[in-house]
Every structure is written in C-alpha cells, then in structure tokens.
Amino acid sequence: MTTLHNETDSLEALEVKNLTIQFGGLKAVSDLNLQVSKGMIFGLIGPNGAGKTTAFNMLTGVYRPNSGKIQAFGKNLVGCRPFQITQFGVARTFQNIRLFKNLTVLGNMMIAMDHHPEQKHFWVLPSLLRTRPMVENEIQQEKNCLELLKIFKLDTRKSEIAKNLPYGDQRRLEIARAMATGAKLLLLDEPAAGMNANETKLLMHSIRLIRDEYQMTILLIEHDMKLVMGICEKIAVLDYGVKIAEGTSSEIQNNPRVIEAYLGKVPTDE
Amino acid sequence: MKLLFSSNSRHGIASLRNWILALVLIWMAHFFVADEIDPYFFSIIMYAGINIILAVSLNVVNGFSGQFSMGHAGFMSVGGYISAFATTQLETIYPEWFAHSFLMSLFFIFILVLAGLGAGFVGILVGLPSLRLKGDYLAIVTLGFGEIIRVFILNIDTIGGARGLPNIPALSSFGLLYSWVVITIFCIWRLVNSAQGRDFLAVREDEIAAEAMGVNTTQAKVRAFVVGAFFAGVAGALFAHYLRYLNPQTFDFNRSFEIIIMVVLGGMGSLTGSVLAAVFLTAIREALRSLQELTRIDFRMIIYSLMLILLMLTRPNGLLGTRELIDFIPNGSRKKKKSLESHP
Ligand SMILES: Nc1ncnc2c1ncn2[C@@H]1O[C@H](COP(=O)(O)OP(=O)(O)O)[C@@H](O)[C@H]1O
C-alpha cells in the first residue's frame, strides 16, 4: 500500500476524453473533454442543471459513463468503484454536504485517514490486543488529522458532532476530510455554497494554501464568480451537458457564448 | 457510543486489566457461588448470558453498521447444531472421554470456536448476496434466510429433523458461559473502537460518503455480518449444551425478533445498552411466564409490544441511544475529547 501515484511522470492530474452519460433521453453530459494539470486550480462552471455534479459523479465512480475515458495520475478510473478511485488519489466533497453527521469532527477525519494509501493497516488481532504499534499508530493518525483540521481552523472543534457545526464549518470539514484520504486531486462541489462573503474569502485563501503547501490539484464547481475568477487558473463552462468554453478568467468573462448561457439570451446557434 | 481513541488509554497487557479481573471474578463465582443458587434463578442467569452474547453481536450489524438483519436466530441455530452434532457423536464414539470432565471442557472450547466459524461461514454465504440490498429489503431477505436455515435443519434427519436433537451433553457451565460473555463484549468493544469499527460507523452514517472516503462498504458490511454470525453461533452452541435439547422451532423468527428487541431497547450502537436490555428482557420473560401460567393468557408478546411502543414514544433511540453506561459516570475513564461520537 505504498504510493502508487508516481508511476507516470505525466503532468496531467486528470484527463477526461469524450465523457458522455445519458439518463433516459437526456444527455446530462456529452463528449466532455478536460485536462487538469498537476498543481492547477481548475474551475468548472455553468448554470444549474448543466451537468457539473453529474460529471463529478462519473469521475468518482458514483455513475458509470456511457462512453468516454477518465484517467487520473495515469490510472484509468472508468469501471472502478468509488473507494478505489479515492485510493488512487482522487477525493471529493458533495454539493449537499455528506458528512458522517452523528460522528465527531475528528471521527470524520479518522475514517478518511484510515484509507490513506500510506496508512498502516492493522488486522483484527492487533486491534483486539491493542498492540503498541497499533496504539502508537492511532496517536500519530490523530495528530495528522488535527494538522489538517488546523488549516481550516477546525482543530479546536474536534470533538463536536459534525451535524452541530455551523454550515460553513461543515463545508470546510468536508474539504479537510477529503484531504485526509491522502488524495492529490480534490473535486470540490460548490465549496462556498451558503457561505458569506467573508467566509468565502477565507475559503479562497485555504484553497490556495492547500494547493501550495500540500501540492494539491483542485477541480472545483462553484457559482460564486468572485471565487472562481479569483483563484481558478483555468475555467471550463458547461451548458446543457456540453462544454461551451474553456480558458482563463478573462477569456471566459468576455466569451459571448458564456454570457449567453448565463444571461439566457435566445440561442442563435445549434 | 463514545468511541475511545488510544491516546488516553493503555496498550497491550496493561489495557487488559479490567477484562482479566472480570474473568477472575466469574470463575470465582463459578467455583464458590454457582452451586448455591436456586436452580430456577440460575437458569435465568444462564439464559441472560446467552442473550447478552446474542444482543451484543447483533448490535455490530444492526447498531454499528446500520444493516437491519432479521436472521440472527438462523446463525444461532447453525452454531447450536454444529456443536451439538459434534458432541453427541463424540459421546457415542468415545464415551470414555466424557468421564474426564476437564478434558471435555477443554474440547468444548474448541467446538465452540468451530460452531462460531461455521455460523460465520454461513454469514458470508448469506451476506454476500443480500448485502447489496438496503433497509427494508435487506431486512426481508435476512428474515427469509433465517427461515431457510431453519427449514433446512428441519429436513436433515441425522440431526433429528422435526423431532429435535436430544441428549446433548451438559457442557455449558456458568464459568464457561460467562467467560464467553466477557470475551464477546471484549472483542466487539475493541473491534468497534478500532479502524475496522470506524468503517462500520461510516457505512451506517452514509454509504456514499463512506465509499468516497475510501471505505470498501461491501467488505465492511460482510465483515460486520460475519462477526455477528460468529458470536451468534457461539451463543447457539452454549445454548444447546445448556438446554441439552435442540429443536428447529426454537430458532424461528420469533427468536430473531426477541434479539432485535433487545438491541433496539438497549440502543442501537450501545453495547452496554444491549447487555442491560438482554438481562432485563430475560428476567421479565420469566416473570411473565408465571403470570401466564396463572391467567392462562399469553401476556408476553402483549407486554413486550406495549413496552416497545412506550419506549419508542419516549426514547426513540433506545434506553442508552448510542451511549455507553460508562459515559454516564462523571470523569469516567472515557474522556469526552477522545471520542468519535460525543454527547452534550
Ligand atoms: N441520477 C439521475 N437520473 C436522472 N437524471 C439525472 C440524474 N442525475 C442528474 N440528472 C440530471 O442531469 C442534469 C444535470 O444535473 P447536475 O449534474 O446535478 O447539474 P449541476 O450542473 O447543477 O450540478 C439535470 O437535468 C438532472 O436532472
């Protein structure tokens, strides 16, 4: 269970080719192509129902695409179960927060870190006997969790039940928890949803910080344009399941098709 | 439950102190007290012990992992029949062994483990296909499997079929049975407080999130199922060698319900709650039995049901919820800040 990430020296953290999924007659995502380089903060935007979350669900193995390829760190993800994808170094947060609600903040973190690729695994007997290496490992693991919590100023709330946290803290805890899995690519689904302007600003700092200090690659879905334009080096725009634009923030802001998609002008093409 | 992290607790032999103390007390009671107890009262104590093992082990599945299994009596019967078949056969082939009660007791420990492993194996067989299902569907399928096991046994003549299996040697002593009670609680307590146990909790809380955090949820569920089945099998074997007679009818779904009631009553996810509820329900069942003989009406299920309704109305999470008794002791050894789940 040592690191598997460095097998290829490809610069791409994520490569998506012609990704398509259909629900009944609806093509929720069609022919999506994405390339996210290592260390990049990449934004995925688009109006509600554009297929952004669906794309995340395919990337993380929740949905199986009808066609297309997904590679993360050189590994094929299509057909893998979600827990395997996480162990390949891709972890996510959820648009409608999915914490382990009745567990403590630390409990949420410990579960994720149990599956860190570099985490030592202890089988039933050491757990029953509480051998010294097992106990020391737990202590170390707890320390590592607290260190991640510190980034999001959650270390002081470690014994609080997750569901009792304020909304913003819950969102931050989800990011910390995704990091605890040891993932190098984080998929954040609307991380700033429900946060006020100040919280959003702090979140932007945190996202930059984890990219810089922990060598994370980040792909995020977000409606808050200040955040997206502020921290994303590259942005892709989805509309009705189709990628209509990709580029830097200024390129996106001036793209007529993007403006159309957002302001809902009468479509002139297709 | 307030799950303990290791940083404030001992490891290795030092951490076993209280458990060993419990075993010593049990064997002292076995040698000095057990013979003095009124036989009727003694039988209640013994059944309470068996029920504790059953309830605590079912709690791993229903309480900690959140998988509603209704087939626990099935696993119990597998263990009961495996062990009873083994010892009755041995008794006819090597009757001289049974002259040495000490030798036989040692051998019985081996058979108990075997009974548990057999039940655990059936647990895998039942678990693998059915754990793809969730909630009500899983409940119905496990109920069905429990019945299949029973009907299967009913039709095997070598183990008595519908007539039942009589003359099982009396090998379940007080000391042995309660040692297994301690072993069961010990194993399950430690298990649910380890990384494996955290997987169980993750599955219970949110399966999608658990998978997204790297938990192999199928494997975690099967593990919980097998652990539960193993100890149910051991309980079945202890039961068989205490009652000395087995009948498939003993293990029908009523039996499974009784165990579920204990788990729900005590609190899903509270081991000490299960222990309390198992003792309480065993005692009340016996108390109601004499009432039933007097009035000739089967009050048992009525009172059971009423109690459950009352409990669900007043304490929807069971007596202790997910807490443990120790959490109610101020400055108890389990410090709040070290727990996975804490309570205000
Ligand atoms: N499991 C599903 N079954 C059917 N339709 C779905 C499913 N998941 C998403 N969709 C549809 O796909 C479209 C894209 O949804 P979604 O990805 O959630 O959009 P958003 O970009 O707002 O995250 C919507 O029309 C939604 O109704």
Ligand SMILES: [Mg+2]
């Ligand atoms: Mg969405």
